Amino acid sequence: MPVQAGTLNITQPSTAPIGKSISWFQESQPLDMAAASQKYRHGVFKTSSHELLNFGIGSNPIWLAIEVKNDTEAPLLRRLSLKNSWLDKIHVYFLAHNRLIKEFQTGDMFPFHQRPIPDRYFDFDYPFPPGETLVLIRAATVEPMILPVFLTSPDQDYQRDLLEGYSYGLLYGGLSLLAAYNFLLFLSLKSARYFYYSAYLTAFLLLNITYTGHGYRWLWPNSPQWQFSSHFIFNLLFPFTGLLFALHFLDIKLAFPRLYHWVIWISTGCLSTIAGIIIVAHNYPLAISLILMFTQAYCIGMILLGVLSLRAGERAARFFLLGTVTHIVTSMFSILTVEALIPYSILGHRSAEIGLTIDALLLAFALADQFRTLNHQKMEALELAMLDPLTSMNNRRAFYWQTRPIWNNCIRKKRAMSLVMIDIDHFKRINDVFGHSYGDVVLKKVAQILMKEARTSDVAARWGGEEFVLFMGETSLPEAFSFAERIREKASNIRLTDGNKSLFFSVSIGVASVDYNVSDLDELIATADKSLYLAKKNGRNQVCTTQEATFELA
Incomplete structure (x- = not known):
């Protein structure tokens, strides 16, 4: 059996991604398992030099090959995991001595109950027999082809998922309470900034549970079409609600009325264009590219709005800018991790979530500061309305x-x-x-x-x-x-x-x-x-x- 990326010894399982032990091939035309296996044996597959494989947007289906070696005399149960929840179709084949032993088929295009293991990611348990086993994986998606592949023991994977579950529980619980609290403030105070802040947090939560697979796992397990569509909807909704919140939080309409209307018109036009490409043309890779461009423009726009407000004397702009820059910087760490430009770590992979949480807390603090300032101003105005200006006595x-x-x-x-x-x-x-x-x-x-x-x-x-x-x-x-x-x-x-x-x-x-x-x-x-x-x-x-x-x- 030819060795292209190095045989992976599973005697001592590791929790690190195994990208450097993977060979890959990108389809130019559809291949079945036999044809892909033949190409691998003929040395057509390329060796990966990264821990995480990333083939970008609009990639043709990718074949992965992993040579696994069990040095013991007994089968070793290991869990193969693809930690990417938006892969549309996945085929996994386990071969020994050029003979197919077991195969799996799953993905976001299938109802959740068809997954071999009920997890938000794609997991496959397999008892690797003594000797060598070839694992072939075919992955297809219209979204970014990012392939974090792990091969661990089921217990190790369970412990990692348990820790991540606790962290997501804290994240979702905290942000949900913050969103609900600010919505109640909106109902009580009739101030639009609290409504848009609540909408911004809600949009992030919806986007996150969609991309992390929690939504498909717990909320809509029998709706693969909605799972597919929700990625586009919430990807558009999140930056748009962020812009609306920024405009109201920084009082852009009052300070820069012309800019306010330009931002509304341009962002609405961009959203309408992208929605049209999705609904009418069904050009999903182009739509994703435009969404990423819109998100980048959104980040730049948020910073510019913050700087303009700060120069105009808006006190809350300091917190806004600090939170926005924190979110952007931590998102860059996530991108660098996914692009394998820095060593993989869970902290790096999820740094964007951490950054947005910090951003949300800073904005909540800024809203509280605004509320306190406005309340103080109202009390001062009430006090002045109650005093005689000449004698400082009660009127x-x-x-x-x-x-x-x-x-x-x-x-x-x-x-x-x-x-x-x-x-x-x-x-x-x-x-x-x-x-x-x-x-x-x-x-x-x-x-x-x-x-x-x-x-x-x-x-x-x-x-x-x-x-x-x-x-x-x-x-x-x-x-x-x-x-x-x-x-x-x-x-x-x-x-x-x-x-x-x-x-x-x-x-x-x-x-x-x-x-x-x-x-x-x-x-x-x-x-x-x-x-x-x-x-x-x-x-x-x-x-x-x-x-x-x-x-x-x-």
């Missing part, structure tokens, strides 16, 4: 918002409540004589007195113009009256100067407390306002109340 809106829960609590507990209404005396005259800037100073002084003297449980606000209000929970009328008198006295002791002019000012204060006749906050305010009017009517610079007594809440 009327904030007063109602903060007072309502205290009011309801005191009503429920039947506790006393009081309200103090303050007005600066002759404020118009201050503005006319000293100017509006001095009027602002007077307003700030009164605000400072009020905020300094008020308790932490009290709610103070500028009511409007030169009026201020203070709500005092669990405070009786005498206590509020005493507090108001202290405010009036402190205000009257303030002296402001403007050159040779000195300014003294005073305040009038009205006080009201909850009794049986006051059942609403606005009514309590109105009662305090009447008391303020009485103070002004009686000569200003005094504290008055229209209530003659304080009542307990029943």
Whole structure:
């Protein structure tokens, strides 16, 4: 038996790919097993120099020949594996002494239950007898002809599959939860970026389970046509959803509206063209080549969008760029591994998945950062909407918002409540004589007195113009009256100067407390306002109340 690629001794099985022990031949016209065997014996097959064999897109069917040697005196059960889930048709022949001993036929074009071993890859167990055995394999596919061939013990293959199964479980579980969480955020916040991020992750998951064989193994085992079509559909869907997410995540429509529409039109045109080639022309190799070109353009476009957004001051672009570059770099490692330009390793083979996982986590962090920033901005806007810009006190809106829960609590507990209404005396005259800037100073002084003297449980606000209000929970009328008198006295002791002019000012204060006749906050305010009017009517610079007594809440 001629030796072209070196006989593979299986006495001590290895988990490494056996590409360098393989000879290969590419069909120019269909061959059967007998014709292929004859070509091998005549030395037509070529020797492989790579651990993984890669014949590219649109390759004619490939024949592989492996000479296996069993040095023991008993049969050795070994598992031949082709770790590529998208091979359309596979024929495997085991020959001894130029006689066919056993053959298998399987592939993606056949229902899953016809596989000799129910695995997402193509596995064949065979008890190699003592001596030499020739294994011939014919592989055909319209997709990239990548042939990672392994010959191990069933137990070794099981252990490797078990480890990979755990890793895929973590990958799919984590990304599924992330996709579901962001979809729920979209439903709650109505923000498109969360929807497109969820769609982007979902598209990657669908693409991955299709190309790794998990989809055919668990979701559609009796649909070989869908298994074939899904590769093209999800290969188009993944970069398209990625672009849509990038456009919304980076706010390209707002920052670069013309670019936004160009990206949408060009990507839609590319997808339509590729879909037409698949549906109408059935030119699958051309479609795959165009998909790869579109994916490459997508990677470049993602980086350009990130750079433009970063230059435009978009904070989230930093995370986006880091994640995109990580994904592209790790994908290059996967390509280099498949092309056998670097030594084969599971880590290298799956580095693209690792890179996209890192990318997904960085983007999730960036979305969380955006959410936190937007929430902070909303809180700042709400806080500014609740503050009086001159005095930095609560405004009327904030007063109602903060007072309502205290009011309801005191009503429920039947506790006393009081309200103090303050007005600066002759404020118009201050503005006319000293100017509006001095009027602002007077307003700030009164605000400072009020905020300094008020308790932490009290709610103070500028009511409007030169009026201020203070709500005092669990405070009786005498206590509020005493507090108001202290405010009036402190205000009257303030002296402001403007050159040779000195300014003294005073305040009038009205006080009201909850009794049986006051059942609403606005009514309590109105009662305090009447008391303020009485103070002004009686000569200003005094504290008055229209209530003659304080009542307990029943």
